[in-house]
Amino acid sequence: MRPVAIVGLDCRFPGAPDAEAYWDLLMRSGDGVGKVPDGRWAAGDFHSPTGAEGHTNTTEGGFVSDPDVFDNEFFTVSPREAAAMDPQQRLLLQCAWRAVEDSGTAPQRLAGTPTGVFVGIMGNEWAHLHMTDYARVTAQLGSGNGYCMTANRISYHLDLKGPSLAVDTACSSSLVAVHLACNALLSGECDTAIAAGVNVALTPALGIFYTQAGLSAPDGRCKPFSAGADGIGRGEGVGAVVLRRLEDAVADGQPVYAVIRGTAVNQDGRSNGITAPNRWSQEEVLSAAYRRAGVEPSEVAFTEAHGTGTVLGDMIEAKALGRLHSGRPGRPLAIGSVKGNIGHTEGAAGIAGLIKVALSLHHRVVPASRFAAKENPALKLAQQGLRLLKAPLRLRSGPALGGLSSFGMGGTNAHAVLESAPPHAARLEPANTGAGSGRTGLGAGIFTLTAPSTAALRRNLLVQADAVRRRRAPVGPLSWSSNRSRTGHRYRFAVPARDTGELAATLREAATDDDVLARLSGGPSGKPLPALLFTGQGSQYPAMTARLYEDAPLYRRFLDEADAALAPYTPGSVRDLLLAGDPAVHRTGWAQPALFAVEYALAASLAELGVRPALLLGHSVGEYAAAVMAEVFPLEHAARLIAARGALMEALPEGGGMLAVRASLADVAELADAEPLVGVGAVNGPRATVLSGDLAALGRIEDVLGRRGTRTRRLEVSHAFHSPLMEPVLDRFAAVADETGGGVPKLPVYSTLRGRLLEAEPMDAKYWVEHIGAPVLFGDAMARLLEAGPTHLVETGPRPVLTGMARPLRSSAGATTHTVAPVPAEGAGGTEFAEAVAALFRSGVDPRWDAAYPEEERTPQRLVPYAFSDTSRYWTRGPVRATPAADIGPAPAATPSPLRQAERPDRAGGGAVPPGGGAVLTAVLPAAGQDRADPVARSVTEAVAEVGGYAPDEVSRLSLLYEDLGFDSVMVMELKDRLQERLSGLEAMSVQDLLPRLSSVGDLIDYLQDRIGSAVA
Template sequence: MSTVSKSESEEFVSVSNDAGSAHGTAEPVAVVGISCRVPGARNPGEFWDLLASGGQAVTDVPADRWNADDLYDPDRSAPGRMNTRWGGFIEDVDRFDAAFFGISPREAAEMDPQQRLALELGWEALERAGIDPSSLAGTRTGVFAGAIWDDYATLKHRQGGAAITPHTVTGLHRGVIANRLSYTLGLRGPSMVVDSGQSSSLVAVHLACESLRRGESELALAGGVSLNLVPDSTIGASKFGGLSPDGRAYTFDARANGYVRGEGGGFVLLKRLSRALADGDPVLAVIRGSAVNNGGAAQGMTTPDAQAQEAVLREAHERAGTAPADVRYVELHGTGTPVGDPIEAAALGAALGTGRPDGHPLLVGSVKTNIGHLEGAAGIAGLIKAVLALRGRALPASLNYETPNPAIPFEELNLRVNTEYLPWEPEHDGQRMVVGVSSFGMGGTNAHVVLEEAPAAVESASASVDGATVDGDGGGGRGGVVPWVVSAKTPASLDAQLGRLAAFASRDRADDVDAGAVARVLAEGRAEFEHRAVAVGRGTDALAAALAEPDGLVRGVASGVGRVAFVFPGQGTQWAGMGAELLGAFPEFASAMAECEAALAPYVDWSLEAVVRQAPGAPSLERVDVVQPVTFAVMVSLAKLWQHHGVTPQAVIGHSQGEIAAACVAGALSLEDAARVVALRSRS
């Protein structure tokens, strides 16, 4: 989040709220925003870079968490010890801009950092969808968050009863992870924390989709958070026998010996696809269907059940209307455990693999090989990886796979681990990329989500402003002069935002970005704060240059809600070609100018548009009887353009002929009367 310190088969059709999709029984849901903070990546852009490069972010346990030397023992039966010293960790979990969210320092100190992370990620997901978070107060926006651990509560309880404060209960209560976000933004939709074990965050996504389909929510934030703050939970996982002793997840490999704990979180912003398309939202991917079930009385409460996993896969794809041959890839639960991997493979092969044509195995992989197992947030990490893969039209490699697990009959199941960066190549015209995402909980709760790339109707050249997706229609057109506006609560935060924007504008791929689209997102999709700056330029190169120079920016501090006044100058402010670019860029301006031309026509023998465009034979602006009506028309049309964009004056003032334009905009003179006055005045 830019203001908090530490801070893409057939076309879809619009459907009604209670209808099914054209392909299955579930109405499609659009992913319109994403946010994440995972090991090795602070945002979706960095996450994709990590995945695409085949990077892995598992490290030694940081010294600020616990002393691995004191607690590590390769013998997992050793009392009070763990058989691992590795994990996936994120940075700066102790840092939080409490004032940004209106939280006092004392309350912030009592808050579980999972609450803080959820606040930041929720805000980021909204901004990256081009939505001003402050605009959602009172709306039916739901929050569905997966979370399973209470490490911070363990840490606080060690301080004893004397450390309990009025903020302790709300600070440590797991349900408040979601409720805090709803409270801060004033959201009126459902708000809940889901704990179904390691499948929690993907179950949260399923519940959010169902809430949207029922009309219970108009918009939904869904995801999860998980932080490993004290060694206790890791010791517990070690004693349970789930952890890899060498700090690597060997998913579907013969070396599979356990998982690696990771931490972090992510959220997706969801809306019914029909509504998202109608609203012009950026559609990053489409959730075609999902399903949740439980293994019931399986072989053991913590032993996965292949029949239940197969059933949840079949139900999700039935609801999505996808056949096995449609699915290119499945993001596995893929923990890398000796028991879990063969069971998951058997279920996946039965449900999808064996239904595919020979020679076209189902590709599989696991993000846990890159960042570890985020447990309560594992499902959302896999889902966001899938969304990024759809956007990038490529499948990242699954790591640590060398020798096939002998307990998995890959050829019989028609499965293949994807071990390379694989660009998406359609097998036939019109084929859409479809992927599945699985997440299974230790207590038997299974979830599967079916994703498809965004409809072709909304695929366009796009970019990301610090992760915020913008489409290719900025209203200003490519090549036009546009402003990039930034605001923050403090000068330091403003500088940080400007730095990130400068870095974005300087990227090689920024040449393909519509600067007008970026300008629109920055102006309309961000909350407005006191400290502000604006860079103006024609294209990303010029804007990057302006951001790099102190003199290239206009900075200031807004002092409360100001009143707007329009000032209309007299003769002398004109120049040849004024308004010509606006005629081509803004239909509202062109329409207003056409109205002015019609109003002036009874009194002049020349064309307003011809003069503005400097057409051959058009009279010069040096003529007084030309310049005054033309300047009047441009001023009135500019005022209408500002008003179209929501800028309404509380006062107007004019000098000389500007008084006529001011009177017209204020409604004291009709356009016809004002045109007559300015035309006759210019003859005298």
């Protein structure tokens, strides 16, 4: 069998709310067993110390805490549907989500992929409680129950297209599910598989069965292979693993906990009773798994046994193991069973054992088996080549093998052989090693987090802050891991950080300070359309981007590339000039190629990060870098052309200048026309004109404008650019331009030579020659660019200039664009560049995160699992025997029920709505913000709230029926019927009539108002 990697996992077992707590429980031999919790069954009614008929012999078992808590808003499940769902479905949804995140993958990225879901499950007690009162069966109850739905629910909510099935082989169900998942991966049926198991004890029925069959331990605790073993103690829990073919996991850089080398499944056949184990079948399933794994029994260091703690079960399992391992003198097979810690979790038993074995191989230590202090002498473990683990077992260096058995009560047996992750596979680094800081590709890591609401964002920021504060992992790998797995939701948070101390402090501050949270988070409103603006001459300064060059290897790479392209045409290294802080950068011969190098390096760095421009605009010499990005010509041609331009202009006689005038072109055109040596250098806006030419002539114009009260300002330039004084260089420049050429842009370029978008026009030699003397029509070009609706204006230059010039144009156009500056000020470095990337992410851009980190920083780190909301609770209340069927969702006040499913958070007080001894009541009130006098709006809001199980104030005109309220086709049918009943004068309508009008509650209200006016029942 080809190896299958376990790349992600999550679990929730008695005394252990997550995988980290589970491992801690195992390592300290903790006890997760306790009294039957309140809200299950009335323990006294079903308990008899002697286990009399119809009673159990124990009031204890292994129970998970708060199994009624479900974050239905996260999964866009209406309260009514959540209340009808088997809690096993709810637990699996949350567990599967966190396991996928743990694999280093954002769950949304699996949408549409042939990912398989395989769930092991044994009990369906929720259906027994709720589907037998036929008068109260609803569509939601139908989809909320059934074994198939435990798997199908995961596939539906994650939009997975691979095989999706539930498996019931009793106690071996979830290991059989793993076996089927591995086979599906190896056959090519899917490329990723989620294998899971779940068990929730809602009734004492199985406990009564165990008692009557003589299998139940009076203290509710399994004592595997112990002298005190006296039966089974029930347990519950949920676990999920994400599986990939090992070669795929390695290729994708996913962390590998352990590798499944081989699995096997068989059946007892006819033995001495359908519930009795068969030693020979157990031996054969072990042998088959070893054969598929290609290993000898003597190579296996330990086995997680089925280990129920029943006299017969332990005896037969020990003999089956002994048959294969008795010839191991001096190195007996170590055995144990997690059932001693958490009880027999039935349908989840296999996954509980699998996660224990995977973690043992990952940490290279096998926890001691609880109740192992005195083993059962009748088992003769030593003679069979076995030893019960009384203390943790440290695994030897090199590959280590572990086994796992899971045997079903009806005779279906499963065994798996696992191996430690190979050296070439990515490993999750321990949380307490490494340095807290580290160099990244940008000089700072960018930690990201997303959530479906701001409340969820705050909650998870706090959880992450506490986790980051406790660990000393480098900030780069932590940030990279967050970029891979914590993205995809509506509300986006991103912050650059140089070390984990700084990161932890910022995460906590953002979680507790609304202003900080608003600054560091955002939500995209549509598809990103970034425009790159390339700054012109005059923005240069000594040492521009020198600190960024030192901080960010990514930027360094592209500036070096530009420097190499310029080197044959410049008197020295542009890069060295910048790093030395040489004031010669202000000389035109240096300024123009230096600006080009910086702008090309910034734009290329952004492109490498996945920030590819949709629109381009360059102010004067800024068009050269824009042209390279638009593939007008290659970098080498642009470098030759810009170097020639700068050198030729610097060789011109001095005596020219430029004058910025706070006036329109029309206001100054006559004055410019009267001076033959003066031209219009630039038109930057409706009242922002630059004149360029002879200094004496500019002085005369300045005097006239001063007398008019018009504001003017002399620009610090060496020559009169874009003026008649440039004419002497044109012929020599044209000769170079003819050789370099230039084609039609492959991206939209808003030309500041033409003042508009270039329409299939080449930026050829003629264009670049005209570019030297013609005015810069920035205002017109920018106005046209804004009409295209860019979402971002990214200033790709050594300091922000153009975004400020564009501000009045944005205001007049009503544009709502984000402005971003990778170099916001002189002296900016990697942190500022990283902040620009973070800002782009917050507002909707999805960077290529790998480019932000060198390869050594791209090592997976385990982040704490997503923290789901615990404010909504859905559970059966009251004695089970008193009312066998619960009332699901909103119910009329005339039919109260002692069973309450939905406890929604009180939005005003933040607490939970108490049961009140009756059903969920939906008051007939208008939603917040609705007009109480509008009967159509009131009726629609009431109907939507009732169908979804929402409080009226949770529904508004802006609520989206599918995305926000979790409506589906069944709920739409019911909504149609309720609206027909409520609204008199409403002609009969079909679901097809409604479907186009169901975007939001407001749309539905408007449609119905148009259809019937204001006539209501």
